[in-house]
Amino acid sequence: MPTRESQTNTPRLTACAITEILEQRNQQRERHADHQYGALTIFRRFFGINRENWHMYLFGSIAAIANGGTYPAFGIVYAKGISGFQSTDPHVRRHDGDRVALWFFLIAILSAIAIGFQNLFFATTAAQLTNKIRSLSFSAILRQDIEYFDEDEHNTGQLTSSLSDNPQKVNGLAGVTLGAIVQAIATLICGTIIGIIFAWKLGLVALACTPVLFSAGYIRLRVVVLKDHKNKRAHEQSAQLACEAAGAIRTVASLTREDDCIRLYSESLEGPLRTSNRSAVYSNAIYALSQAMSFFVIALIFWYGSRLVADGEFSTFQFFVGLMSSTFSAIQAGNVFSFVPDISSAKSAATDIISLLDSMPEIDAESPEGEIATDVQGHIRFENVHFRYPSRPGVRVLRDLNLTVEPGTYAALVGASGCGKSTTIQLIERFYDTLSGTVYLDGRPITQYNVSEYRKHIALVSQEPTLYSGTIRFNILLGAAKPRSEITQEEIETACRNANILDFIESLPQGFDTEVGGKGSQLSGGQKQRIAIARALLRNPKVLLLDEATSALDSNSEKVVQEALDKAAKGRTTIAIAHRLSTIQNADRIFFVKDGAAQRSWHTR
Ligand SMILES: Nc1ncnc2c1ncn2[C@@H]1O[C@H](COP(=O)(O)OP(=O)(O)OP(=O)(O)O)[C@@H](O)[C@H]1O
Ligand SMILES: [Mg+2]
Structure with missing residues (x-):
């Protein structure tokens, strides 16, 4: 006998109020998405992750500084050697030559040891950091709610790339490259100091030229960061395409659409290649200029120094120390900028990682908050539930849905395709929260329960079983x-x-x-x-949800599975989405869903 679900006593929400709720949610989400992280924040966060390895970075930096210092030291010994040749006595020349050669040999040994330790310490810590970032990112991905996975930018291809590429890029910078940067800066500073000590006029000229070298590099930084950003977005699209094709290989193969897939994939690669070619000319011109800038600076110092020597103001020794130390400084200042691509891609990767680690789902299965449901009866009630998918806020899916399923009974949901049956089941699982209205379990809104404890009482069997x-x-x-x-x-x-x-x-x-x-x-x-x-x-669930569990089966296996489901439904609340008579036959109550609301319901017994 048909009955109507009571809908009249609770006030209905106006469309206006719902639009307001939607707008508020969107604003919240945009605020979160726009978040940018400064270099310092990034550094602090990653240092925090790898805190227990700080001593490795300390030892690595000491080795890098020693390594960076070998270049100016080399300059001093070299100047000593040149001025030694000026002696007229062949014995003195020979003695000085031997001593200088010995010094070079010692510098070589020191440099070998320093490079070895520098790379060892930096590479080992970076590998540990990358591992930690990967595990943290993966648990952050799993923590997200279903809404997160509905969003286009979080498709499987993008998530795979954020697990494998982003940590790798950070590894590139946090490891051997970071060591090389520390080393280059050490050379720059030591070279400048030694230049000023031995030949202050040359040292000051070199120091004055450093900002020019840095500016050239800064321009390059801007160019490369922009290019990197664009490329990344473009390649995510092709990765998604490849991932979808591989994931649905049976469909692709049965439709013999391999060639189409290859064509689409090649086309998706062409766009990024064109942009990258266009910007390559521009960024490489600036890169070339910044590299050549070091030689301009060396030419200037040589010209100025040789005039000072000619005027008798500086000795040859002073001239060569000044020249060599500023040459090494200038070259290293140029070299610092060759790390720019690494830095910029690591920065955007690090930003992605931090936003992933920081993004807190609204429905947080790891949160310890909320009541622990004990002694669950399995009484389910929907009261004036309105719902739209966050990824498609323009479409009203559930409109004032009311239904009640008594504990231990078998309820069937029937209705046309797209009327919101699966959505109803997903709301019971709390994959999404309602826009307004409430879903109750045993008379308590399900939002009050602890998410993971609540889900322990529920099991879902859907049309396509997922086995691993x-x-x-x-x-x-x-x-x-x-x-x-x-x-x-x-x-x-x-x-x-x-x-x-x-x-x-x-x-x-x-x-x-x-x-x-x-x-x-x-x-x-x-x-x-x-x-x-x-x-x-x-898991012996109190509530069993069946979403067209038999619809993908032929009639023989359907019968066996249906028997299994009938057995499984005993002693628990079961809500089944039905499309075949056999699913409805044993139902205690049938709900007819239309336009996102339970229009009618029947008690069958
Ligand atoms: N993740 C999603 N994001 C946006 N819209 C969705 C999503 N899932 C479903 N929809 C839309 O919500 C509406 C209801 O979908 P739902 O899956 O609940 O229908 P259904 O009654 O289970 O249909 P069927 O019998 O075909 O399975 C449809 O219009 C569908 O396009
Ligand atoms: Mg469905």
């Missing part, structure tokens, strides 16, 4: 709500028996230890689905 490569046991254990070590073989077998799959598993030569293949490809659709049901039952 590994054994059958591994896949079933994924459903466990308690630690795996506490799960007995008996519990696993009971779940499998109730899912009608135990006999099949036991008939396999390797039983529960049989590998299922990637995405469960070595099993039939019905077997996969029954393993998914066993996985759902292992």
Whole structure:
């Protein structure tokens, strides 16, 4: 006998109020997305992540400074050698020559040791930092709510690249490159100081020229950062394309669309290549200028120094010390800028990493807050629920949905495609929060429960079961709500028996230890689905959600799976989205959903 869900006593939300809520949410999201991080913040954050390795950076820097100091030291010894040749006595010349050669030899040994330690310390810490960033990023990705994964910019291709490329770029800078930067700066400072001490006029000229070298590099920094940013966006698109094609290889192969995929992929690569070619000319011209700038500076110092020597103001020794130390300084000042591409790509990678680590989902499964649901009965109620997907706020999906499912009963949702049935189920899982209105479990709004504890009482079996490569046991254990070590073989077998799959598993030569293949490809659709049901039952949920669990199966396996589902539904609240009569047959109550609201419902018993 049809009854109507009560909808009248609670005030309905006007469209205006909903638009206001949507706008507020959008503004919040934009504020978060626009966040930029300064170099200092980035440095502080990454140092914080790798804090316990600070001594490695200290030792590495000491080695780098020693290494950087070898160049000006080389300059002094070289000047000594040149002025030694001026002696008229061949014995003195020879003695001086030997001594200078010995000094060069010592510098070579010192430099070898310093380079070795510099690279060792910097590379080891960077590798540890990268590992930490990868694990932190991965747990941050898993922590995000479903809304995050609905957004275009968080597709699988982009997420894979942010797990593999971004930490690698940071590694590039935080490791050997950082050592080289410290070394270059050490050479620059030591060279300038030695130049000023031995030949102050030349030293000052070199110092005065440093800003010119730095400015050339700064311009390059701007050019490269812009280019890097554009390239990155463009390549994310092609990565997504490749990822989608590989992920759906069966569809691609069965439609013989490989050539189309290759063509689309090549086309998606062309755009970035064109932009990169265009900017390459520009940025390389500036790079060339900044590199050649060092030679201009050396030419200037040589000209000025030779005049000072000619005027008798400086000795040859002073001249050569001044010339050599400023030459090394100028070259290193130019070299610092060759790290710019590394720095800029590491900076944008680091910004991405930090925004990922900082982005807090609204529905946070790791949050310790919220009540722990105990003794759950499984009473589900939707009260005036309005909902739109955050990624498509223009489309009203649920409009004032009201429904009640009594504990331990079997409810079926029926309705046309796109009317909001799966959405209703997702709201029960709390994958999204309602725009307005409330979903209750046992009379308490589900938003008041602790997210992960709440989800432990719920299990979902959907149309396409997702299995992972590994054994059958591994896949079933994924459903466990308690630690795996506490799960007995008996519990696993009971779940499998109730899912009608135990006999099949036991008939396999390797039983529960049989590998299922990637995405469960070595099993039939019905077997996969029954393993998914066993996985759902292992957590002994109070609420079982079935989203067209049998619709992808042929009628034979559908029958077996439906039997499994009927067994599984016993003793718990079950909400099934039905498209076949067999799913509805055993329902205690049927809800007819239309235009995002439960239009009518029937008690069948
Ligand atoms: N992640 C999403 N982002 C944006 N819109 C979505 C999303 N998922 C579903 N929608 C839209 O929400 C509406 C309801 O979808 P829903 O999946 O709930 O329908 P359904 O009743 O389960 O349909 P079907 O019987 O075909 O599975 C549809 O218009 C759909 O396009
Ligand atoms: Mg659906």
